Amino acid sequence: MAEKQAAKLPRKVYESELLRLQAELVKLQEWVRAERARLVVVFEGRDAAGKGGTIKRVAEHLNPRVARIAALPTPTERQRTQWYFQRYVEHLPAAGEVVLFDRSWYNRAGVEHVMGFCTREEYQLFLRQCPIFERMLIEDGILLRKYWFSVSDAEQQERFRRRLEDPLRRWKLSAMDLESITRWEAYSRAKDEMMVHTDIREAPWYVVESDDKRRARLNMIAHLLDSVPYHDVPPPVLELPERPPSTGYQRPPRDLQTYVPDHAARL
Numbered sequence: 728m729a730e731k732q733a734a735k736l737p738r739k740v741y742e743s744e745l746l747r748l749q750a751e752l753v754k755l756q757e758w759v760r761a762e763r764a765r766l767v768v769v770f771e772g773r774d775a776a777g778k779g780g781t782i783k784r785v786a787e788h789l790n791p792r793v794a795r796i797a798a799l800p801t802p803t804e805r806q807r808t809q810w811y812f813q814r815y816v817e818h819l820p821a822a823g824e825v826v827l828f829d830r831s832w833y834n835r836a837g838v839e840h841v842m843g844f845c846t847r848e849e850y851q852l853f854l855r856q857c858p859i860f861e862r863m864l865i866e867d868g869i870l871l872r873k874y875w876f877s878v879s880d881a882e883q884q885e886r887f888r889r890r891l892e893d894p895l896r897r898w899k900l901s902a903m904d905l906e907s908i909t910r911w912e913a914y915s916r917a918k919d920e921m922m923v924h925t926d927i928r929e930a931p932w933y934v935v936e937s938d939d940k941r942r943a944r945l946n947m948i949a950h951l952l953d954s955v956p957y958h959d960v961p962p963p964v965l966e967l968p969e970r971p972p973s974t975g976y977q978r979p980p981r982d983l984q985t986y987v988p989d990h991a992a993r994l
Contacts, residue, residue, distance in 0.1 A: 741941040748948045749788050755823065759959035761968050763822035765869045768951065769831045772876030773884040773914065774904045777937040781876070781944045782827050785951075789825070796828035811835060811853060812860050819869065832857065836921035838903070841913045854924040861930045871930045872954060874947055875918070876937045880911055 759766055768785075787792055797818040806814050812832055820826045835853040839845040845853075864871055878886075887908070890900040907914060921937040926932045933950060937943035 735939050736945070738941070738943040741945065744945055745784060745948075748945065748952065749784070751952050752785060752948065753788055755952060755955060755957045756793050757960040757962070758955075759825055760793055760823040760966040761960045765820040766955065767820060767864070767869055767871050768825070769828045769833070769871070769873040770876070771830060771833050771837070771874065772935075772937070773878050774881060774907045775883050775890070775899075776878040777935075777940045777943050778829060778876050778941055779899075781935075781947055782829055784944050785827060785948060792832065793823065794825040794827065794991035796827045796829055797831075811849070812856070812980050819864070826889045832860070833921065833925075837917055837924070841910055841917050842903070842906070854920070856929050857925050858930075861925070861927065865929050870955060872951055873930060873932050873949075874935050875916050875922075875940060875978065876943065876947075878937050882938045884908065 758764070770782055782796060786796060795887045795923050797815075799818070815828075815832045818826060818828075832853075835845055835850060836857075861871060887900060887904065890896045905922065922932055933947075935943050935947045936958060
């Protein structure tokens with residue numbers, strides 16, 4: 728018998744808890760900066776599984792100089808001749824930084840493998856090297872968290888349909904996304920094989936059920952916060968200074984500058 732799906736999380740509950748968790752993420756950010764820690768969070772999963780929306784909520788109130796998103800484009804011809812992990816290494820954090828990978832080196836285990844963009848030998852080499860690579864990161868002191876966003880075929884189809892009909896989200900839909908519909912089982916097998924090789928004790932995979940996007944975002948953020956031993960770092964004491972008296976400066980006449988038209992006044 729199929730497991731009964733939980734009801735959609737009410738928006739009011741979601742927004743209240745999201746704000747609380749985002750405040751904790753700011754504390755986590757300040758801890759990372761103060762302790763000169765290095766945090767890497769990998770977001771993977773099927774197309775339209777909710778990775779992008781979750782990343783947006785994670786980063787929304789964080790300092791972009793501390794927490795940045797790495798969403799790498801298709802590799803160049805030169806990069807194709809490099810060691811596979813090389814271009815990802817360039818984006819790893821320095822001390823006091825957080826990097827959120829919107830897809831990652833796991834492209835090779837998923838889309839590249841399923842779509843035939845890499846050879847069987849390159850794929851097998853990745854499965855052998857990936858656990859070694861991740862153990863090296865952890866041994867060097869990097870905090871690595873890996874999340875797989877899982878969405879049902881029916882929900883994915885519905886999200887694709889909404890994207891196709893919404894001009895504001897149409898850009899999110901590509902021919903490659905639509906290809907994933909006809910290759911659903913191939914992607915499922917690829918994910919299963921990837922998990923067998925890369926769900927290691929030092930860097931396990933954490934699966935996020937994401938048919939309910941609100942629930943998925945809260946669950947993922949809460950888990951990330953619980954998995955890192957951060958603590959509240961008191962902010963520096965700042966005082967707003969008194970504005971000094973005028974020394975005679977006069978602003979130039981407004982008609983000497985070009986202003987943006989007041990579009991809002993016409994609404």
